Amino acid sequence: MTHRTPPASPSNHRPVKMARMSDGMDLTDATTGMEAIPSYRPDAKARRYDRQLRLWASAGQRSLEAARVLLIGCDATGCQALKNLVLPGIAHFTILSPRSVEAQDVATNFFLHPDTIGRNIAEEAVKLLKELNPAVEGSAVVKDPAQLLQSDPDFFSAYTLIIASNVEPQLEMDLAEILWKASEKVGGPDVPLICIRNSGFIGRIEVQLREHCVSDTHPEQTHTLRVDQPFPELEKAARSLDFDSMDSMEHSHIPWVVILARAVSIWREQHGGQLPNSDDDAERAAFKDMIKSWRHKADEENFDEALRSSYQGFTKSELFEDEAVVTVSENSKNLHILLHALKQYTSQAPHLPPISPTLPDMHSSTTSYVALQNLYRAQFNSDFARFKQIVAETLGRIGLPADAIPADEIESFARNSGGVQVIKGRALKESKEMRGLVAEVYTNVDEQFVDEEKPIHLGLHLALLAAERFHLVTGRWPGSPEADDLAEENRQVEEMALSLLQSVVPGAEGGPETSEAIAEVVRGGFSTLPTTAAFLGGIVAQEAIKLVTNQYMPLDNTVIIDLVKSSMEKYKF
Amino acid sequence: MPRESHTQALLGPEVFKKVRETPILVVGAGGIGCELLKNLVLVGFANIEIIDLDTIDLSNLNRQFLFRKPDIKKSKSLVASASARHFNPDSGIKIHARHGNVKDSANDVEWIKGFGLVMNALDNREARSHVNRLCQAGGVPLIESGTAGYLGQVTPFVKDKTECFDCEPKPVAQKTYPVCTLRATPSEPIHCIVWAKSYLFGKLFGEDDEAGDEQELNQAKGEAENADEIDNLKKEAAAFREVRANIGDDDGPRKMFDKVFKDDINRLLAMDDLWNKEGRVKPTALDYEGIMSGSFPTPPLRAAPAAAASAPSANGSAATEPKSNGAAPAANVNSAQLRDQRELSLKENVELLIDSSRRLSARTISHPDTILSFDKDDEDTLDFVLATSNLRSAAYGIPQKTRFQVKEMAGNIIPAIATTNAIVAGFIVMSAIRLLSGQDEGMRKVYLKTEPVRPIAGYGPNTPNKFCGVCRDVYIPFKADVARVTVGTFVEDVVKGWLEEGLEGKGQVEWTVNEGSRMLADPDMEDLYEKTLEVMDVGRGKMITVSGEIKLGGEEEYKPLRPVHFCVCNPSPNAEAPYELPSTTPSIPLAPVKKVDKAPKADFEMLDNSAAATDGGKAAGKKRAAEDEPEGDAKRRKVQVLADDDDDDFEILDPKK
Numbered sequence A: 001m002t003h004r005t006p007p008a009s010p011s012n013h014r015p016v017k018m019a020r021m022s023d024g025m026d027l028t029d030a031t032t033g034m035e036a037i038p039s040y041r042p043d044a045k046a047r048r049y050d051r052q053l054r055l056w057a058s059a060g061q062r063s064l065e066a067a068r069v070l071l072i073g074c075d076a077t078g079c080q081a082l083k084n085l086v087l088p089g090i091a092h093f094t095i096l097s098p099r100s101v102e103a104q105d106v107a108t109n110f111f112l113h114p115d116t117i118g119r120n121i122a123e124e125a126v127k128l129l130k131e132l133n134p135a136v137e138g139s140a141v142v143k144d145p146a147q148l149l150q151s152d153p154d155f156f157s158a159y160t161l162i163i164a165s166n167v168e169p170q171l172e173m174d175l176a177e178i179l180w181k182a183s184e185k186v187g188g189p190d191v192p193l194i195c196i197r198n199s200g201f202i203g204r205i206e207v208q209l210r211e212h213c214v215s216d217t218h219p220e221q222t223h224t225l226r227v228d229q230p231f232p233e234l235e236k237a238a239r240s241l242d243f244d245s246m247d248s249m250e251h252s253h254i255p256w257v258v259i260l261a262r263a264v265s266i267w268r269e270q271h272g273g274q275l276p277n278s279d280d281d282a283e284r285a286a287f288k289d290m291i292k293s294w295r296h297k298a299d300e301e302n303f304d305e306a307l308r309s310s311y312q313g314f315t316k317s318e319l320f321e322d323e324a325v326v327t328v329s330e331n332s333k334n335l336h337i338l339l340h341a342l343k344q345y346t347s348q349a350p351h352l353p354p355i356s357p358t359l360p361d362m363h364s365s366t367t368s369y370v371a372l373q374n375l376y377r378a379q380f381n382s383d384f385a386r387f388k389q390i391v392a393e394t395l396g397r398i399g400l401p402a403d404a405i406p407a408d409e410i411e412s413f414a415r416n417s418g419g420v421q422v423i424k425g426r427a428l429k430e431s432k433e434m435r436g437l438v439a440e441v442y443t444n445v446d447e448q449f450v451d452e453e454k455p456i457h458l459g460l461h462l463a464l465l466a467a468e469r470f471h472l473v474t475g476r477w478p479g480s481p482e483a484d485d486l487a488e489e490n491r492q493v494e495e496m497a498l499s500l501l502q503s504v505v506p507g508a509e510g511g512p513e514t515s516e517a518i519a520e521v522v523r524g525g526f527s528t529l530p531t532t533a534a535f536l537g538g539i540v541a542q543e544a545i546k547l548v549t550n551q552y553m554p555l556d557n558t559v560i561i562d563l564v565k566s567s568m569e570k571y572k573f
Numbered sequence B: 001m002p003r004e005s006h007t008q009a010l011l012g013p014e015v016f017k018k019v020r021e022t023p024i025l026v027v028g029a030g031g032i033g034c035e036l037l038k039n040l041v042l043v044g045f046a047n048i049e050i051i052d053l054d055t056i057d058l059s060n061l062n063r064q065f066l067f068r069k070p071d072i073k074k075s076k077s078l079v080a081s082a083s084a085r086h087f088n089p090d091s092g093i094k095i096h097a098r099h100g101n102v103k104d105s106a107n108d109v110e111w112i113k114g115f116g117l118v119m120n121a122l123d124n125r126e127a128r129s130h131v132n133r134l135c136q137a138g139g140v141p142l143i144e145s146g147t148a149g150y151l152g153q154v155t156p157f158v159k160d161k162t163e164c165f166d167c168e169p170k171p172v173a174q175k176t177y178p179v180c181t182l183r184a185t186p187s188e189p190i191h192c193i194v195w196a197k198s199y200l201f202g203k204l205f206g207e208d209d210e211a212g213d214e215q216e217l218n219q220a221k222g223e224a225e226n227a228d229e230i231d232n233l234k235k236e237a238a239a240f241r242e243v244r245a246n247i248g249d250d251d252g253p254r255k256m257f258d259k260v261f262k263d264d265i266n267r268l269l270a271m272d273d274l275w276n277k278e279g280r281v282k283p284t285a286l287d288y289e290g291i292m293s294g295s296f297p298t299p300p301l302r303a304a305p306a307a308a309a310s311a312p313s314a315n316g317s318a319a320t321e322p323k324s325n326g327a328a329p330a331a332n333v334n335s336a337q338l339r340d341q342r343e344l345s346l347k348e349n350v351e352l353l354i355d356s357s358r359r360l361s362a363r364t365i366s367h368p369d370t371i372l373s374f375d376k377d378d379e380d381t382l383d384f385v386l387a388t389s390n391l392r393s394a395a396y397g398i399p400q401k402t403r404f405q406v407k408e409m410a411g412n413i414i415p416a417i418a419t420t421n422a423i424v425a426g427f428i429v430m431s432a433i434r435l436l437s438g439q440d441e442g443m444r445k446v447y448l449k450t451e452p453v454r455p456i457a458g459y460g461p462n463t464p465n466k467f468c469g470v471c472r473d474v475y476i477p478f479k480a481d482v483a484r485v486t487v488g489t490f491v492e493d494v495v496k497g498w499l500e501e502g503l504e505g506k507g508q509v510e511w512t513v514n515e516g517s518r519m520l521a522d523p524d525m526e527d528l529y530e531k532t533l534e535v536m537d538v539g540r541g542k543m544i545t546v547s548g549e550i551k552l553g554g555e556e557e558y559k560p561l562r563p564v565h566f567c568v569c570n571p572s573p574n575a576e577a578p579y580e581l582p583s584t585t586p587s588i589p590l591a592p593v594k595k596v597d598k599a600p601k602a603d604f605e606m607l608d609n610s611a612a613a614t615d616g617g618k619a620a621g622k623k624r625a626a627e628d629e630p631e632g633d634a635k636r637r638k639v640q641v642l643a644d645d646d647d648d649d650f651e652i653l654d655p656k657k
């Protein structure tokens, strides 16, 4: 039933666009342009940021505009990352570097002018980066990071986020350790650290953070539909339908949420109020079989959807416990206060977060979709009113004004409360040891690698780790221009990789993937290709924005990128 | 110090030579284009042409980093190349920047053949298809790209080796609204917005298309659920003409208000059978004096939007609350921070309506030859749509929308950020390097997604679709002095005399010759034989399409051949003959036979891809729209609305992977 016959496309002869008011116009017309901006129109800032506001909303933008970012390692990749943070409008960035611009820097870094060779690199890069957005502050600190780490460790914890781009392995480890320690005590600064390592076409990003709250993960399923504990109106609606007497059209358009809610309701009735146990294969199968038995035909898509989502019927909505959430004060982050309120909210029946006010798209007739939508909307309104009340009480209790958290932030939190997630990170040192994961992966090669790309990425990681060890020993990178004997260096790195691997998996062999990976990494000589820099700079800034805005799931904690194959793999080491 | 020295070592001398020497075309200097140009320059590409017809807008500056505030309103391509050059002044890199449309006739096949590689950084499907066809005709590899929010995609197209941009039909990420819902019984904010921008705005400030109106309404008459309703709409159209003529008067906007928000609504209210359908909610006529004095009570919101149920494809939920593609939650009303996220009062809306109508009519009076059209970045037009859609919503008890929201819903706005563009542009250059080094990996497509486990994945390449009407056809450069070539010469000499000679199996052949959708000749039509191509407006940049059917010896039926496109180019400088043909004739295969299930229905419909924009092409709600339309509604009259393209980046091409 498609109907789509656009007649001869009118856009071919679209009228010429007329000059706008602020453009060069006659004097008479131009007078309108001189009036003050009317109150309903966005100001210049909102217009500059319009396209991103539609992605992370004003709450995200506010966080961004409060962020202070430090870059250590003023190379092409680091500067590209900063560019991507200055454009959307962070508050401030600092580049920390004592060294001078060299010819190689100018060759790869867009933010260094060719005439600047010999001058301080941080100062020169700050100059050009600042031009990208007049609202952003930038400063250069001409000091040695290693010394500063000794003399003034607090310097580092004053930032919202730190990017270390291709810094020496020793410095990277020391910095990571200091930050990790600082975040140990409750309420201590928990500054995320993003480390970049890059050799030719190969790149790796590691993220160290102790704890990170995502207030909105924006998952595919954004919706807390509470199918596992249907609210009374939903349950009633789901139970009142007579599936058998429906005609096939009607039957194939029952929304899956209704099918699932009905299955849950019936199951609980038959099992003393219990949900199917998610660890019990037999129960899970029985639950699905019940849904399958209601089908009229094998190809009803709504039933497929219900079966695909059946895990929602046996996964209980979970909330988390965390010190920063349990005890809030006037110094708490908004998000922690909201989570604290949410915790209180769920301590009352039905012990669940506010329901989602919107439904995902699903296979159904418009009538039943709209009816279902109305049920959810009404429920959200009543949930939200209660939640707002609790937030207000909480704010009052800790001595903050009622508007300390903007209304839209509360609402968007409530709307997405199902998308709230907390990530517990790992110390960089620990993840570089990657014991658990490597052991598992290397011993179960056959089962694990259905997908042939994985071992290459792991090999690359191993190669980079071995090269870092090489640097610790020799003070320079393998394959760098000073190398006399590339084959010999390659061999040394192979040896280090093997001993690394065997320290985790005794007796393991590297395999051809690892040798190939090492050759590629050494060939790259730890130099930066402009495209790799642009690419990594994009990924790093993307992660930084996720961390700063508390939106979207960050890549926790290691990402390995192979631009020879245009592929990328994430591991939690 | 040349910037590329590092790269030279990594790429090796052979590939690096290709990088330096291959002429590259970049189409588009927007979000991806800026990043791309920077990467190309840094890697050492030394022979770059960049073309874009757009100018710089404030909303570009959050990602198009080659532009600064003083550059606003200037040409994107010119400023981008100047900025890129500034960063690398002594490297011998040539950037030829052109402010213009890639679809101009001068940008023909001969032009495209001058490049070794083309990179699209475009913002609309039409231009993408155009460049795709040119590249197929010229045999030039094309790297296509697009971003939408956090999503991105890079797809190389290499003639005969991979699919082309048009091999797979693109999902129609558009929404449809029955015309009667829009004009008489709206139930969702989007209905009022589409009405305001596509109907009301056009009636008052757009092209005055009286004949079109008549035809459209007469045609609709037979199909409407209610003939009175159509008569009514017809009267409304006539009344518009009068209002339009006087809109520049002092009381013009006021009269327009009364007509649209009082008289028209009262007229609809008089039609009882329009309102006794289940779920329909009667509107309230608005009263100007009452609103201005504060005595007019805002009509109550309809209880629940259950009325939407009676409108077959009213996917209001999807349109008003875009969620997929990571779009931010719909902006909230009470944000203290942003003034365009504040709801206007009824009175403010009326004032805005009057004021924006004045501004618009002043423009039509001072520039009578320029027809206005809705443009989300044109504040006057957006103000008008904001005010009128909200007033209509108020009359129908539909919730109000803020300026921020209306802009997004009406303007096909695609969220766009620097990071995604940077990542995508990095991939484009990687693909380019690999294509130049002859590696098959250069043909892989790459997708960037929001998946936390594997956010980037490579696929393919896919092979060409044998049914594709773009890359499977035959293209022939036709250098001609169009003033000296007649249609008759073309058919008799070029087609029958030359092209037909090359056919392998001998048999009876019948040819049809078209330019676009215009027929120039077929076996029964020789009327235009005397006309020159110039007279027929078949000049440079156009394609003459020759479709043949062949009956081979011993066979009963004619079978279609693949179409052959003659790409009209300028004649060689010293050519004496009126036209030049390649030395060998092409082989023309038979077209593959495709089973056709059902002929598509020749209905019109209201298409609006404003919602698709924030969907990132996922077209939420499409499923319902397509399937639950009862038979009767499908026949209902629908009108097409063309959505504007966004100003730089583009919807994701095919996010299904």
Ligand SMILES: [Zn+2]
Pocket (backbone or CB within 6 Å): B163, B164, B165, B166, B167, B168, B464, B465, B468, B469, B470, B471, B472
């Ligand atoms: Zn094709």
